[in-house]
Amino acid sequence: MTADNPLSDRLDDDDYPAYTMGRAAEMLGATPAFLRALGEARLITPLRSEGGHRRYSRYQLRIAARARELVDRGTPIEAACRIVILEDQLEEAQRINAEYRRRAGHEASDASLPASG
DSSP, X not given: OOTTOHHHHHHHOTTSOOEEXXXXXXXXXXXXXXXXXXXXXXXXXXXXOTTSOEEEOHHHHHHHHHHHHHHHTTXXXXXXXXXXXXXXXXXXXXXXXXXXXXXXXXXXXXXXXXXXX
């Protein structure tokens, strides 16, 4: 097997739906009903296999684990899902802002260089 192998790419892909509902629930220490509830609350939307079975990605499992933490602390599932969505949006906005700052800093340093010629 080489590093160019599509299987290797899928194993490294956080969004690849590699986990069945049973395995995902087992990894989270939750029930399949909990995962279905997260889907109903639109926190995660699992992809479906050709046979119609739910498949979850590592990214979705991280999101579900965070919701599980909140629910275990007594937060209603609907509120936990909203909190996780907002946390995810905040993280994305912070990543975008950091990229903008990096670009602005790079452009400012380029502008301060003397022109060659």
